[in-house]
Every structure is written in structure tokens, then in C-alpha cells.
Amino acid sequence: MAHDPLVSIVVPAHNAEATLARALDCLLDQQMADWEAIIVDDASTDRTPSIIAGYVQRDARFRTLRSCAYSAAAARNSGISTARGHWLMFLDADDWVDASFLAKMLAALETAADAAAVYCGSRRVMPDGELTPSSISTEVAIQPFETFARQCAVCTHALLVDRETIVELGGFDVSLRTCEDWDLWQRLARLGKNWVMVDEPLAFYRISPNSLSRDSTQMLADAGIVIARGFSPDSRVKDPAAAHANGAIEANGCSASEALAWFALWNTASDCGRSSLPIDPQSLRALPVARKWAREIARVAVDGLMVGSLSVPAQLAARWDRFGGAITELIIGLGKVWDNAAAARRVQYHLEQMLLEADDLAAPRSLARTLGLRVDARNPTSTELPEGTDQIYAHLIMDGQIDAVVQFGVLGTVTTDHWIELILDILPPDRLSDSAEALSTAERRSDPDSHFGKLAQLAAEALELVRSSAEPAEPPATPRRARTTDRSDRTAFWNSYFATEDPWSYGSRYEQEKYERQLEILPAGPIGRALELACAEGHFTRQLAPRVGRLTATDISAIAIERAGARCSDQPNVEFGVLD
Numbered sequence: 001m002a003h004d005p006l007v008s009i010v011v012p013a014h015n016a017e018a019t020l021a022r023a024l025d026c027l028l029d030q031q032m033a034d035w036e037a038i039i040v041d042d043a044s045t046d047r048t049p050s051i052i053a054g055y056v057q058r059d060a061r062f063r064t065l066r067s068c069a070y071s072a073a074a075a076r077n078s079g080i081s082t083a084r085g086h087w088l089m090f091l092d093a094d095d096w097v098d099a100s101f102l103a104k105m106l107a108a109l110e111t112a113a114d115a116a117a118v119y120c121g122s123r124r125v126m127p128d129g130e131l132t133p134s135s136i137s138t139e140v141a142i143q144p145f146e147t148f149a150r151q152c153a154v155c156t157h158a159l160l161v162d163r164e165t166i167v168e169l170g171g172f173d174v175s176l177r178t179c180e181d182w183d184l185w186q187r188l189a190r191l192g193k194n195w196v197m198v199d200e201p202l203a204f205y206r207i208s209p210n211s212l213s214r215d216s217t218q219m220l221a222d223a224g225i226v227i228a229r230g231f232s233p234d235s236r237v238k239d240p241a242a243a244h245a246n247g248a249i250e251a252n253g254c255s256a257s258e259a260l261a262w263f264a265l266w267n268t269a270s271d272c273g274r275s276s277l278p279i280d281p282q283s284l285r286a287l288p289v290a291r292k293w294a295r296e297i298a299r300v301a302v303d304g305l306m307v308g309s310l311s312v313p314a315q316l317a318a319r320w321d322r323f324g325g326a327i328t329e330l331i332i333g334l335g336k337v338w339d340n341a342a343a344a345r346r347v348q349y350h351l352e353q354m355l356l357e358a359d360d361l362a363a364p365r366s367l368a369r370t371l372g373l374r375v376d377a378r379n380p381t382s383t384e385l386p387e388g389t390d391q392i393y394a395h396l397i398m399d400g401q402i403d404a405v406v407q408f409g410v411l412g413t414v415t416t417d418h419w420i421e422l423i424l425d426i427l428p429p430d431r432l433s434d435s436a437e438a439l440s441t442a443e444r445r446s447d448p449d450s451h452f453g454k455l456a457q458l459a460a461e462a463l464e465l466v467r468s469s470a471e472p473a474e475p476p477a478t479p480r481r482a483r484t485t486d487r488s489d490r491t492a493f494w495n496s497y498f499a500t501e502d503p504w505s506y507g508s509r510y511e512q513e514k515y516e517r518q519l520e521i522l523p524a525g526p527i528g529r530a531l532e533l534a535c536a537e538g539h540f541t542r543q544l545a546p547r548v549g550r551l552t553a554t555d556i557s558a559i560a561i562e563r564a565g566a567r568c569s570d571q572p573n574v575e576f577g578v579l580d
Contacts, residue, residue: 005061006034007102008163009089010079012072013039016093017047019206024055024062026096032103035061037091038082040075042067048093073172073180080163080171087160090181095157098202105160108196116193117185119159121201127208130312134201141197144189145241149230149248150259152182158203161188170236178215179222186230192241207307216267216276220283223263231256254288261286262300269301272326273308281333289343291512298350301327313358317365317372320355327351328368339570342507342539345369349391349509353407356393377403377427380419385410390505396423403427409508490580494557498537501563506539515540522547533579538564545571554579 009027013020027037039052041064055062065082067075076090087106091097105118112118121136137153139146147153169187172180189195231247234240254262264283287297305316309323328348335344348369356372359365365372370391373383377396385392392414396404404426423432497503505511518540527548535541535553537560545551551574555561558578565576 004084004086005036006032006085006106007036007087007089007160008079008083008085009035009037009091010076010083011037011039011091011093012042012067012075012079013044013048013052013093014042014070014072014075015044015046015048017044017051019094020048020051023091023093023096026099026101027061027091028059029099030102031100032106035102036083036085037062038065038079039063040065040067040079042072042075043070069174071174073174073176077171077174080166083163085163088163088166089157089160091157094206094208096204096206097157098200098204101202102160104198104200104202108198109160112194112196114194115196116165116188116191117159117161118196118198119154120198120203122155122158122203122205123201124307125204125206126310126312128310130315131204132306132312136197136199136201138197138199140195143252144195145186145192145230145244146248146252148182148186148189150227150253150256151262152179152185152226154185155203155205156181157205159185165191168238176222176225178219179226182223183226183229186226187234187237190234190237190240190244192244207310209310216271219267220260220264224260227256227259227263230259255286257286258288265297265300266304268330269304269327270308271304272323272330273305273311275322275326276308281330281337284334285337287334287338289338289340291343291346291516294343294346295350297347298354301331301347301351302354313355314360317355317359317367318363320365320367324368340542341502342512345505345507346509346512352391353393361395375419375423377423378432380416380423382416383414383419385413390508396427398427398431403431409505409510491556494555495559498557498559498563502537504536506537511539515543519543519547535564535576536560538567541568541574542571545574549573551575552577556580 011020011023016023024037024039027035039055039062041049041052052062052064056064063082065078067078069075069078072092080088087109089102101120105120108118109115119136119140121134123134124132126132137147140148140153165188166184169184171184173183174180176183229247233246248256253259261284265287268281268284287293302313302316305323305327306312309316309319311319331344331348331351332341334347335341338344352367352370355367356365356370359372361372361374364374366386366389369389370393371383371385371389372393374395374397375383377398383392389410391407391409393407394405395402396406406422406426408422529550530544530548530552532541532544532551532553533555535555536557538553541551541553541564545568551571553561553564553568553574554577555564556579561576561578568574568576
């Protein structure tokens with residue numbers, strides 16, 4: 001009687017002559033030898049059949065089947081039907097696993113007798129051979145069903161699953177053109193059994209131009225089906241865990257609409273990366289607008305950009321010209337969908353920061369709003385900013401090494417003097433050695449168009465206004481006329497200041513942090529009426545309005561008030577007025 005192997009590995013292959021040998025060789029390299037591999041030739045017209053025949057002749061553990069399904073899901077189901085192993089693995093013809101994969105995964109299963117699956121981390125492999133950082137979802141081990149109800153958190157070949165259970169669940173759903181693996185893992189997780197995690201990147205997933213020939217609209221449609229199933233009863237699962245019988249619980253994670261929006265975000269960012277027309281931003285409407293989510297939204301977008309542009313993180317900033325316009329336009333569109341441009345700018349700042357954090361800045365990187373560059377800490381020079389840039393991300397270089405990383409908002413040219421002051425604040429004098437004295441005694445000159453120059457000009461104008469409006473101890477004979485003139489001057493100044501919309505970058509991290517802290521110190525109880533002075537264009541007004549019964553928002557500039565009123569037109573408890 002033939003020996004039943006411990007693991008059956010199903011390998012669907014369609015016109016895979018360029019990659020199949022690498023996938024099959026990784027099986028021959030396994031430290032654990034008790035396996036069989038079922039290679040399903042899915043109507044290949046290239047050299048794939050002869051490559052398969054060579055491996056079948058070489059090692060009796062390889063078997064082959066012929067399929068004409070033109071479907072990875074159907075090909076995998078064919079392999080499942082003839083598999084004999086206790087555990088199943090699904091390996092696509094362009095992927096591979098580490099030589100220790102089977103040994104480490106099976107060892108982990110020995111510690112959890114009731115487990116339905118074991119999974120590991122994975123890394124993407126770009127066409128140039130560069131590897132992305134390891135990725136693994138710890139949430140799968142904590143609450144597998146709630147996780148798979150919302151996302152496909154494990155790639156196809158990064159797990160072993162119980163064969164009998166997969167057969168009982170009906171295998172892969174061939175009606176789905178995409179997301180069929182996600183659908184199966186979701187059904188498996190609904191049973192309520194344990195998923196064991198091996199926290200190592202043992203699976204490698206090849207990304208190639210062919211990987212990108214996908215239909216994002218189809219993927220979004222299929223994802224919508226899978227997520228809807230996750231939030232409902234599923235008759236295909238005959239004996240679900242009681243806690244999961246009726247589907248996912250919103251209290252354990254995001255809603256179904258938000259889960260689909262996260263999936264759409266990744267797909268849309270990937271489309272931007274491959275210079276394809278992205279999905280309508282309306283599909284992202286359910287993404288959370290709160291400040292705490294901005295970095296996570298940026299992180300998911302960066303992950304999509306990596307796949308779409310065939311880049312690892314360290315390459316993205318240098319390739320900004322390929323996709324920067326598209327991803328920036330997408331984020332602007334997200335702000336319009338949210339009706340909150342400031343929240344979208346937060347996402348933009350975070351995304352650009354992530355790209356620059358991964359870059360060595362060997363050359364200056366000019367992104368949409370941020371300039372990344374290296375600065376010689378002993379010999380800084382003036383930095384001219386590209387149009388639209390309002391933030392600097394810099395490596396301070398000493399002796400050829402990065403000594404400090406700085407990030408700050410800017411209003412204009414960053415002069416040598418500005419750099420000197422910043423460097424002296426950050427780096428200890430002993431590190432600067434001979435140049436410390438030269439830096440500290442350097443002449444300070446304020447270019448009127450520089451960052452410091454613009455700040456100084458604003459400060460001087462504001463100080464003059466304060467002086468002109470101060471009441472003298474003995475009022476002049478015609479005080480009313482004097483005050484009217486002063487008021488006119490002030491009004492003219494602030495109207496000129498607001499001639500350009502958003503003159504102070506109200507969506508910047510500094511402004512948003514300020515708003516958040518102001519809200520934190522409000523009284524905990526109900527607030528009946530509130531007066532907001534200097535409301536500007538109403539960015540903080542929108543955040544304050546839900547906390548009070550009635551809000552009067554005022555500003556000296558009628559232009560600012562008009563914009564604030566438009567921004568808060570959906571807030572019925574807010575009234576606006578011009579007030580000095």
C-alpha cells in the first residue's frame with residue numbers, strides 16, 4: 001500500500017516556462033522530505049509541459065495533471081481532488097519558499113493539535129531582485145475570522161491547511177475571478193479553529209509586469225462579494241463557530257464598507273504606481289478621516305505604490321516622477337470626497353515622509369510638498385524650495401555619515417543662517433569641532449524672501465498693528481477717527497493676507513496638533529454657547545462645532561469669513577460674523 005505523504009503541494013501552472021523550475025526546485029530543497037507535489041498544467045502552450053515531465057521523471061514525489069480550466073482556482077481544485085497528504089500547500093508557479101518552510105511550519109503545528117492552519121511571513125521579490133520588507137499579520141493568530149472577514153491577510157503559499165477540512169468546505173470558489181484564496185481562508189476561519197503563526201518570512205512572492213495585468217474593477221467587485229459574505233451567514237460552512245455563524249461583528253474591527261474602502265485604497269494606489277487610471281475616489285469615501293488614521297492610510301497607499309511601480313521602499317522617492325502626480329491627485333480627490341482638504345494633506349505629508357525615510361537622499365528628492373536632501377552640517381548652504389514645497393526632510397551629514405535627521409515646515413528659502421541656527425540647536429559643539437565657532441559667529445542676515453525673512457516681516461507688521469491700536473493714557477481730541485483709520489488698516493492687512501486661500505497651511509501637522517490640543521482642554525460637560533475669535537477659514541470651526549450647542553465664529557477678514565461659512569455650510573449650529 002502506497003505511503004500517504006504528510007504534505008501535498010498543489011502547483012497550478014499556465015505558460016510558466018520562465019519561473020516554474022525555480023518553484024519546483026524550492027521543493028527539492030526542503031529539509032522535510034515527506035511531501036508530494038501535484039503540478040496541474042492548465043492549458044499551457046509553451047515549454048511548461050516538458051519542464052513538468054522532466055521533474056516527474058527526476059523525482060517520484062512529483063505528479064502531474066492536465067486541466068483546461070484557464071483558472072488557477074479550478075486547477076487548484078483538481079489538485080486537491082487527488083491529494084493524499086494530511087496538510088495542503090498551494091504554490092503558484094512563479095513563487096517559492098525557504099528550504100526550512102515545511103520543517104518549521106510542521107513543527108509549529110505540533111504545538112497546537114486543534115489548529116486548522118499555520119501561516120508565516122512573506123516578502124515580495126521585484127523584477128530587479130530587490131526584496132520588500134517582511135510582512136505578517138499578527139491579527140490572524142488572535143482573531144482569524146474577524147481578520148479575514150475584512151482583508152486577505154495571508155498570501156496563498158504562506159500557509160499549510162488541513163486537507164480534509166478544505167475538502168469539506170468545497171475548495172476554491174471558481175465563480176470568483178480574483179480573491180478566491182481570501183474567500184477560502186475566510187470560510188476556514190469561520191470554523192473557529194486556531195491559526196498558528198510562524199513569525200519568519202519563509203514565503204517569497206514574485207512581482208512582475210505580468211502580475212500587474214489585472215482588472216482593478218474586477219478585483220474590487222470580487223472583494224465586495226467576499227467582504228459581504230464575511231459580514232453575513234455563509235451556508236457553505238456547515239458547522240461554523242457560534243460566534244461567527246452570523247458573520248463578523250463591527251465592534252471587533254471596521255465596518256464592511258470601510259473594509260472595502262481599504263481594499264480599494266490599495267488597488268487605487270497600485271494603479272497609480274503603474275501609471276494606470278485609478279479607481280474613482282468615491283470608492284474611498286468610507287475611509288476614516290480622523291487624524292490618527294492618516295499615517296495608516298499613507299502606509300497602505302505606499303504598499304500599493306510598491307507593487308504598482310515594481311519598487312521597494314528605498315526606490316520610491318527617486319521614482320516619484322513616475323507616479324507622484326497620480327497619487328497626489330488621488331489624495332486631493334480623497335479630500336474632496338471627505339470634504340476635508342486638511343485631512344487629505346495630512347495623508348500626503350505622511351506618505352512623503354515614509355518615502356523619504358526609506359531613501360538615502362543620495363540626491364535631492366522633490367516630492368509634492370516635501371523636499372528631501374542632505375546637508376553638510378559643517379558647511380550648510382542656502383536651500384531654494386521648488387514651487388509648492390512647504391516642508392523639509394533633511395539628513396545632517398558629518399564625516400560622510402548621517403548624524404541627525406530633521407523635518408520642519410518652511411515659508412520660503414532656507415538660508416545658510418537658518419541652517420546654522422538649526423544645526424547648533426541639534427548637534428553638540430564637540431561634534432562640530434573646529435567649525436562650531438565659525439557657525440556660532442556667522443553673520444545673521446535676513447533675506448526678505450527667506451523663511452526667517454517672511455516670519456520677521458509678519459512679526460513686524462503684527463507688532464505695528466498692536467502698537468497702533470493701543471489706547472493712549474490721554475485720548476486725542478478725535479479718537480473715533482483715529483480708531484477708524486486703525487481698524488481700516490488692520491482689515492486691509494488681513495484681507496490681503498487671505499487673498500490667497502489657505503495662507504498658513506492649516507492642514508499641516510503643526511496646525512492639526514494645535515487644534516487637537518485645544519479640543520482636549522475643553523470642559524468635559526456640555527457647552528451651550530461658544531465664541532471663536534480669529535476663526536480664519538473655519539478649519540478649527542468644523543472640529544469645534546460638534547462640541548457646542550451654538551457657535552459664533554468671527555474673524556476680522558470678510559474673505560476668511562466667506563470661506564469659513566462655505567466650509568461649515570453643513571453645520572446648522574454655527575453663525576459667522578466679521579469682528580475686529
